[in-house]
Amino acid sequence: xxxxxxxxxxxxxxxxxxxxxxxxxxxxxxxxxxxxxxxxxxxxxxxxxxxxxxxxxxxxxxxxxxxxxxxxxxxxxxxxxxxxxxxxxxxxxxxxxxxxxxxxxxxxxxxxxxxxxxxxxxxxxxxxxxxxxxxxxxxxxxxxxxxxxxxxxxxxxxxxxxxxxxxxxxxxxxxxxxxxxxxxxxxxxxxxxxxxxxxxxxxxxxxxxxxxxxxxxxxxxxxxxxxxxxxxxxxxxxxxxxxxxxxxxxxxxxxxxxxxxxxxxxxxxxxxxxxxxxxxxxxxxxxxxxxxxxxxxxxxxxxxxxxxxxxxxxxxxxxxxxxxxxxxxxxxxxxxxxxxxxxxxxxxxxxxxxxxx
Amino acid sequence: xxxxxxxxxxxxxxxxxxxxxxxxxxxxxxxxxxxxxxxxxxxxxxxxxxxxxxxxxxxxxxxxxxxxxxxxxxxxxxxxxxxxxxxxxxxxxxxxxxxxxxxxxxxxxxxxxxxxxxxxxxxxxxxxxxxxxxxxxxxxxxxxxxxxxxxxxxxxxxxxxxxxxxxxxxxxxxxxxxxxxxxxxxxxxxxxxxxxxxxxxxxxxxxxxxxxxxxxxxxxxxxxxxxxxxxxxxxxxxxxxxxxxxxxxxxxxxxxxxxxxxxxxxxxxxxxxxxxxxxxxxxxxxxxxxxxxxxxxxxxxxxxxxxxxxxxxxxxxxxxxxxxxxxxxxxxxxxxxxxxxxxxxxxxxxxxxxxxxxxxxxxxxxxxxxxxxxxxxxxxxxxxxxxxxxxxxxxxxxxxxxxxxxxxxxxxxxxxxxxxxxxxxxxxxxxxxxxxxxxxxxxxxxxxxxxxxxxxxxxxxxxxxxxxxxxxxxxxxxxxxxxxxxxxxxxxxxxxxxxxxxxxxxxxxxxxxxxxxxxxxxxxxxxxxxxxxxxxxxxxxxxxxxxxxxxxxxxxxxxxxxxxxxx
Numbered sequence: 001x002x003x004x005x006x007x008x009x010x011x012x013x014x015x016x017x018x019x020x021x022x023x024x025x026x027x028x029x030x031x032x033x034x035x036x037x038x039x040x041x042x043x044x045x046x047x048x049x050x051x052x053x054x055x056x057x058x059x060x061x062x063x064x065x066x067x068x069x070x071x072x073x074x075x076x077x078x079x080x081x082x083x084x085x086x087x088x089x090x091x092x093x094x095x096x097x098x099x100x101x102x103x104x105x106x107x108x109x110x111x112x113x114x115x116x117x118x119x120x121x122x123x124x125x126x127x128x129x130x131x132x133x134x135x136x137x138x139x140x141x142x143x144x145x146x147x148x149x150x151x152x153x154x155x156x157x158x159x160x161x162x163x164x165x166x167x168x169x170x171x172x173x174x175x176x177x178x179x180x181x182x183x184x185x186x187x188x189x190x191x192x193x194x195x196x197x198x199x200x201x202x203x204x205x206x207x208x209x210x211x212x213x214x215x216x217x218x219x220x221x222x223x224x225x226x227x228x229x230x231x232x233x234x235x236x237x238x239x240x241x242x243x244x245x246x247x248x249x250x251x252x253x254x255x256x257x258x259x260x261x262x263x264x265x266x267x268x269x270x271x272x273x274x275x276x277x278x279x280x281x282x283x284x285x286x287x288x289x290x291x292x293x294x295x296x297x298x299x300x301x302x303x304x305x306x307x308x309x310x311x312x313x314x315x316x317x318x319x320x321x322x323x324x325x326x327x328x329x330x331x332x333x334x335x336x337x338x339x340x341x342x343x344x345x346x347x348x349x350x351x352x353x354x355x356x357x
Numbered sequence: 358x359x360x361x362x363x364x365x366x367x368x369x370x371x372x373x374x375x376x377x378x379x380x381x382x383x384x385x386x387x388x389x390x391x392x393x394x395x396x397x398x399x400x401x402x403x404x405x406x407x408x409x410x411x412x413x414x415x416x417x418x419x420x421x422x423x424x425x426x427x428x429x430x431x432x433x434x435x436x437x438x439x440x441x442x443x444x445x446x447x448x449x450x451x452x453x454x455x456x457x458x459x460x461x462x463x464x465x466x467x468x469x470x471x472x473x474x475x476x477x478x479x480x481x482x483x484x485x486x487x488x489x490x491x492x493x494x495x496x497x498x499x500x501x502x503x504x505x506x507x508x509x510x511x512x513x514x515x516x517x518x519x520x521x522x523x524x525x526x527x528x529x530x531x532x533x534x535x536x537x538x539x540x541x542x543x544x545x546x547x548x549x550x551x552x553x554x555x556x557x558x559x560x561x562x563x564x565x566x567x568x569x570x571x572x573x574x575x576x577x578x579x580x581x582x583x584x585x586x587x588x589x590x591x592x593x594x595x596x597x598x599x600x601x602x603x604x605x606x607x608x609x610x611x612x613x614x615x616x617x618x619x620x621x622x623x624x625x626x627x628x629x630x631x632x633x634x635x636x637x638x639x640x641x642x643x644x645x646x647x648x649x650x651x652x653x654x655x656x657x658x659x660x661x662x663x664x665x666x667x668x669x670x671x672x673x674x675x676x677x678x679x680x681x682x683x684x685x686x687x688x689x690x691x692x693x694x695x696x697x698x699x700x701x702x703x704x705x706x707x708x709x710x711x712x713x714x715x716x717x718x719x720x721x722x723x724x725x726x727x728x729x730x731x732x733x734x735x736x737x738x739x740x741x742x743x744x745x746x747x748x749x750x751x752x753x754x755x756x757x758x759x760x761x762x763x764x765x766x767x768x769x770x771x772x773x774x775x776x777x778x779x780x781x782x783x784x785x786x787x788x789x790x791x792x793x794x795x796x797x798x799x800x801x802x803x804x805x806x807x808x809x810x811x812x813x814x815x816x817x818x819x820x821x822x823x824x825x826x827x828x829x830x831x832x833x834x835x836x837x838x839x840x841x842x843x844x845x846x847x848x849x850x851x852x853x854x855x856x857x858x859x860x861x862x863x864x865x866x867x868x869x870x871x872x873x874x875x876x877x878x879x880x881x882x883x884x885x886x887x888x889x890x891x892x893x894x895x896x897x898x899x900x901x902x903x904x905x906x907x908x909x910x911x912x913x914x915x916x917x918x919x920x921x922x923x924x
Binding site: 027028029031032052053054055056057058089121122123152153155 | 761762764765766767807809814816854856857860862903904905907
């Protein structure tokens with residue numbers, strides 16, 4: 001029961017909004033640099049460079065080139081609020097066309113563009129109303145033209161009020177994993193309760209109805225957990241290949257797993273018990289259930305999740321890295337914010353589809 | 358039989374003066390009640406009961422300026438009497454800054470003591486000394502006054518055989534006029550067993566219409582200073598080891614008049630009125646009985662000045678003639694004896710211990726007159742010095758620099774107040790209340806923090822100003838002085854920026870700084886020279902500059918509080 005609770009909490013955590021005392025953007029001063037790149041902002045086009053603002057050491061970011069853009073996906077949700085106060089301090093030449101773009105849901109399409117006027121380190125501010133529900137907003141700052149544009153501060157926070165009378169920005173139907181109130185909110189046309197989270201969570205947009213069983217998808221497919229699309233949304237529920245998931249991958253039903261065993265939302269090699277009195281337990285938190293994990297009893301060729309499971313000390317398979325909520329990741333940017341706006345950790349936990357050497 | 362032994366000097370315009378404080382000083386009120394004769398010879402203290410009530414008050418009366426040295430004069434008189442006046446321990450009552458009621462109580466107390474002595478068949482002599490403000494009808498003890506007529510009646514009521522009243526106050530000669538004393542008879546003492554003279558002698562620092570004056574150089578009034586010098590032995594004309602009322606008067610009269618003749622107010626004429634019966638001189642001091650003294654050898658000639666080396670105060674000054682030694686009673690200690698002859702000054706260090714000491718001419722160093730004068734021997738004006746420590750708390754001035762920091766780039770102030778400390782040293786120039794000097798001030802801003810997320814950005818600065826300071830002062834009362842000041846300085850600013858990675862960036866700036874201010878100073882609060890000031894100032898110090906070319910005036914309006922010591 002405890003294991004189930006952990007899983008539920010872990011997955012449910014992804015459905016909570018993430019702000020830092022109301023602030024929704026990380027590194028508002030463009031001060032976090034990882035070498036010559038911004039740590040928290042993604043360069044979409046062109047190039048960026050460090051530039052002094054009021055003080056040489058309080059650096060801002062200069063958008064370099066005729067066409068340059070940076071963006072950041074803010075993990076704010078409509079649960080946090082639907083009115084966002086946005087402030088920007090910039091030094092923008094007359095012949096630089098600087099725009100602030102908003103991509104509600106972070107699905108890649110800009111839903112609003114605001115042209116920033118030329119200014120000499122003067123604060124600009126906007127109140128933006130966002131149509132609920134939504135999960136995540138991607139802010140994009142772009143520059144076109146030969147003029148110089150240096151951004152010194154960007155500040156976005158949830159505003160309790162101040163958006164009265166403003167037409168809400170409609171991000172369109174939500175993608176898979178996004179929150180919804182009805183089928184019309186979803187691009188898939190399906191809004192269903194998320195079977196991975198039972199308590200206190202809202203319905204999610206899904207690609208298939210898991211309640212329909214085998215009839216939800218076509219031949220050779222099952223309604224299960226797909227690959228994560230965004231750190232600010234839940235894992236998508238969609239039609240996935242039957243028996244296509246290896247040992248250690250997340251699953252919704254046993255039909256997704258090559259082992260035909262989906263135990264505690266992970267493709268496993270056992271369910272309750274193993275032969276010879278060996279225990280059947282998860283190899284890591286939110287991981288696959290295997291026999292006698294970490295005891296080095298598995299013989300060559302037997303399924304395993306970590307090297308410690310094998311008598312040989314080597315478990316061959318693809319390295320498995322996961323976020324705290326169990327979803328696979330390649331780097332911390334793939335993980336939901338764990339505390340405030342700081343990305344969660346992406347940790348190596350074992351292997352998928354492993355067999356002992 | 359009464360007889361006017363010394364001519365009374367009345368109606369002469371009062372002396373010298375410090376132009377700035379006109380009602381100035383009230384010199385001495387000396388009212389001596391002559392009682393018994395000295396017991397065992399003129400140079401030894403009498404065995405009769407002797408009492409002294411010594412009063413000093415710097416407090417001004419209505420429309421008067423505060424005095425600086427009246428209370429110090431009283432203390433010096435008390436000390437001199439204790440040393441060489443022939444008074445028993447506990448018989449000298451020094452009363453500083455009393456109210457009229459407090460003075461009445463002490464006079465009553467004195468009357469009771471003398472009455473008890475009289476009941477026991479013991480004669481008594483009483484000396485009353487007052488230094489402070491006075492008018493022709495009253496002595497001023499701050500806002501309240503004690504009428505001269507009442508003072509006279511109370512002193513007359515003291516049943517002492519001999520009473521001496523010394524008044525160091527403006528128009529103190531009026532005391533005799535109020536008293537209505539007639540010229541005293543000739544008197545002399547010829548008995549060592551009891552007082553042969555009886556009655557009253559009044560020694561006043563100025564005539565009934567004159568002003569009495571203080572001297573910055575002497576750090577006391579002219580009259581009391583010369584009176585004390587005379588009592589220490591310089592006034593012992595007949596060299597009998599005791600200084601009589603007559604001798605003290607003659608010495609004080611001559612030297613006070615000479616010293617004040619060159620002042621702005623003009624010559625100050627000491628007056629003496631006596632109403633005495635009997636015969637014999639009335640000694641006021643017994644310098645030969647002093648525990649220590651300085652003797653100027655017979656071969657020494659010139660204008661001699663004895664200066665306390667530690668206190669930098671003139672103890673005595675006299676015209677020494679060749680041929681006979683001169684002896685001045687002093688407290689044990691280190692002294693410099695300066696003797697001027699022509700264009701040279703001989704500086705002779707001497708240690709006066711028990712039994713006294715004689716100036717050793719072989720140890721004297723010869724200096725030019727100018728050099729000696731710079732050391733205070735002959736300067737007409739002794740400038741005062743002041744060191745002042747002040748502090749201020751203020752909000753940083755809101756200008757473009759700070760607006761960029763706080764409003765544009767979203768830094769918040771941690772604490773919100775800038776603290777400043779300033780140390781200044783000033784020297785007084787002339788008597789017009791002008792002080793010039795230098796100062797150094799250090800101010801530290803609050804820390805400005807930008808909450809950037811994981812680690813905040815931190816920024817703060819310090820400024821140092823070093824420059825010249827000019828201050829004008831106007832005395833409003835005894836302890837209260839108003840001042841206005843202006844300063845110009847070079848300002849240096851240091852900024853410190855800490856980024857999210859903890860890296861520190863420091864920058865240095867420089868710029869001009871000016872200041873205008875005004876305030877009030879309370880002086881001589883806990884002890885002489887200590888003062889406390891408060892006021893406001895406006896400072897303009899555009900020292901810091903940011904990358905946008907905006908300069909920060911790290912000044913603004915400041916409220917200052919300070920402590921000072923003046924010497």
